[in-house]
Structures are given as structure tokens and as C-alpha cells.
Amino acid sequence: MNEQIETSFQKLINKLSSWVDALILSLPNFLLALITFLCAYWLSKILQGYLNKLLRRAIRQASIRGLITNIASVVIIALGVFLALAILNLDGTLKSLLAGAGVAGLAISLALQGTLSNTFSGIFIAVKDELNVGDFIESNGYSGEVVEVDLRNTKIKESDNNIVVIPNKMILENPFKNFGLTKQIRTTINCGVGYESDLEQVEAVSKETINKLFPQNKVDDIEIYFTNFGESSIDFMLRFWVDGKRNLKAIDVKSKAIKGLKRAFEANEISIPYPIRTLYTKKVL
Numbered sequence: 001m002n003e004q005i006e007t008s009f010q011k012l013i014n015k016l017s018s019w020v021d022a023l024i025l026s027l028p029n030f031l032l033a034l035i036t037f038l039c040a041y042w043l044s045k046i047l048q049g050y051l052n053k054l055l056r057r058a059i060r061q062a063s064i065r066g067l068i069t070n071i072a073s074v075v076i077i078a079l080g081v082f083l084a085l086a087i088l089n090l091d092g093t094l095k096s097l098l099a100g101a102g103v104a105g106l107a108i109s110l111a112l113q114g115t116l117s118n119t120f121s122g123i124f125i126a127v128k129d130e131l132n133v134g135d136f137i138e139s140n141g142y143s144g145e146v147v148e149v150d151l152r153n154t155k156i157k158e159s160d161n162n163i164v165v166i167p168n169k170m171i172l173e174n175p176f177k178n179f180g181l182t183k184q185i186r187t188t189i190n191c192g193v194g195y196e197s198d199l200e201q202v203e204a205v206s207k208e209t210i211n212k213l214f215p216q217n218k219v220d221d222i223e224i225y226f227t228n229f230g231e232s233s234i235d236f237m238l239r240f241w242v243d244g245k246r247n248l249k250a251i252d253v254k255s256k257a258i259k260g261l262k263r264a265f266e267a268n269e270i271s272i273p274y275p276i277r278t279l280y281t282k283k284v285l
Contacts, residue, residue, distance in 0.1 A: 033084035040080020044073040121168035125149065131171070135180025139171050146180075184241045187253050191261065192233030194271035199226060199234065202270055206238055209264040213256060214242050232273045 048069045055065045125131050135146045137156060142164045144156035153165045179185070193202050207222045216222055221241055228235040238261075242253045265272060 029087050029089070033087040036087060037080045037084045040076055040083070044076035044080075047076060048073045121172040125154075125168060125172060130181070131176075131178055132180060135178050137176055137178045137180070139176035140166055140174055142166065184243055185253070186239055186241055187257065189238045189254060189257055189261070190235065191238065192230055192235040192272060193265070194232075194273045195234060197234070197270050201268065202236070202265075205264050205268050205270065206236075206261060209260050210238065210240050210257060213260050214240060214253065216241060232275050 051069045051072055052065055055068060131137065131146060131149065131154070133146050133149060137143065137146060139154075139156075142156060142158065144158035144164060146154060147157050147163070148155040149168075153167055154171055156164050156166065158164060193199075203224050206224055210216075210222050223239040224236055226234055226236045238257075240257075262272070264270075
């Protein structure tokens with residue numbers, strides 16, 4: 001019995017000795033693997049800061065920039081881990097990690113399909129520069145100013161000051177109108193003047209008034225067309241350009257133009273008639 005215990009103890013000592021020998025022999029590889037991982041971690045932080053500065057010129061949304069830089073940082077660290085495992089000759093562990101990562105990635109992608117779709121839609125919108133904070137848009141039946149674009153949703157503030165949250169996927173998959181993509185807005189005003197009016201004078205006064213309120217590149221940019229002989233007026237359509245990136249700006253411009261035209265027409269004795277109906281009654285004897 002004692003001999004058996006001594007034999008087993010001796011085997012244990014030999015096994016531990018072999019482990020110690022293996023550990024000492026693997027110590028250079030372990031140090032090299034540790035240095036490799038630390039270098040990868042340091043490089044990921046340096047790359048994260050540099051990439052954030054580089055993307056700041058192209059992507060205005062901080063959340064989108066943060067996601068891209070974090071993904072790049074994780075990729076660098078993962079490469080460092082794989083290299084460290086390869087240096088330690090842990091190929092089996094490396095294969096197991098890759099297989100587990102593939103299965104886990106598939107499960108996560110299926111579970112978070114909607115979230116990931118909104119995330120990548122937000123990245124695509126930011127990279128394409130088709131929608132930015134401050135733009136006035138119409139999308140999915142809502143219209144307002146974009147106040148935030150994050151990884152999942154786009155928030156717009158409507159004219160009544162309500163905030164509407166729209167998933168990025170819905171914006172990307174459906175048509176939307178972005179007034180911020182154009183530097184000029186064309187405003188159209190429909191009006192009418194009395195039949196006794198001098199139409200040449202009406203045209204000259206209208207162009208002069210609009211050009212004073214909203215200077216044009218050329219006076220010819222102001223278009224006026226007499227369109228119809230109405231029941232009580234000669235109708236005309238006035239079109240001109242204004243600078244602005246918001247649809248609300250067009251409403252303000254139209255209001256100012258109408259007030260300016262009314263003052264100018266009154267000063268030049270040009271009437272804007274209201275509908276008139278003349279009734280004839282037959283005298284019964």
C-alpha cells in the first residue's frame with residue numbers, strides 16, 4: 001500500500017515537473033503573446049481617436065462616429081487576441097473561439113434583426129450625407145426639422161413643436177423629401193388685379209417689390225404670368241427664388257411677399273378686387 005502511494009506521488013511530482021518545464025519553456029511565447037495583445041490594445045485606442053477625427057469631416061452625428069470607431073477598435077483587439085493565441089500554439093482554442101463567435105453572431109443577428117437594420121440604415125444615411133441635423137424633411141407622413149440622428153432612430157420636430165421618432169429603416173426604405181439638399185426655394189404666389197389695371201404696370205410693380213424684399217441674381221429670375229380672366233379679376237402667377245433650407249422659410253417668405261405686394265398695389269392704385277356678383281331682378285307690374 002505504501003509503495004503504491006509512493007509510486008502515485010512520484011508520478012504526480014513528475015507530472016508537475018513536466019508542467020513547470022513546459023511553463024518555463026513557454027514563458028517567452030507567453031511574454032510575446034502578452035506584448036502582442038497590449039500592442040493591439042494600444043493600437044486600437046490610437047486608431048479610435050484618429051478615426052474619430054477623420055470621420056468628423058464626413059459624418060456629423062457623434063453616435064454614428066462612435067459606433068464606427070468602436071467597431072474598428074474591437075476588430076483590432078480581436079486580431080490581437082487571435083495572434084496571441086496563435087503564438088501560444090493554442091490553435092484548438094482559436095478554432096473553438098471562431099466557431100463559437102460564428103454561432104453567437106448568427107444568434108445575435110437573428111434576435112436583433114430589427115435593431116441591426118436600423119443601425120446600419122443610420123450609418124448609411126450618415127455616410128451618404130442625405131440627411132443631417134437642421135434639415136427640414138417630409139417622411140412617412142410627417143414633416144419637421146431633424147433634431148437628432150442616432151443609431152436607431154431619427155427625431156424630427158414638427159411645426160407644432162411635437163417630436164416624432166422615426167426608425168432609420170423606415171426613412172431609408174421609403175421616399176422622403178429633404179429641403180436641406182437645395183440651397184434655393186422657389187416661391188409661387190397667385191393673385192388677381194382689377195380689369196381696369198394696366199398689366200404692364202402690374203408686372204413692373206410686382207417685380208420691383210419682390211426684388212426689394214428678396215434680391216434676385218437677375219430681375220429676370222422673377223417670373224410673372226397672367227393666367228386667367230376671372231369672374232372679377234385678371235389672375236396672375238408670380239414666381240421667384242429665395243435662399244433657405246427649411247420649408248417653414250418658404251411660408252415666411254410668402255407671407256412677407258403678400259404684404260409687400262398689397263402695400264405696393266395700394267401705393268400705385270392697383271386694385272385687388274374681391275368676387276362681385278350683380279343680381280338683376282325683373283320688375284313685376
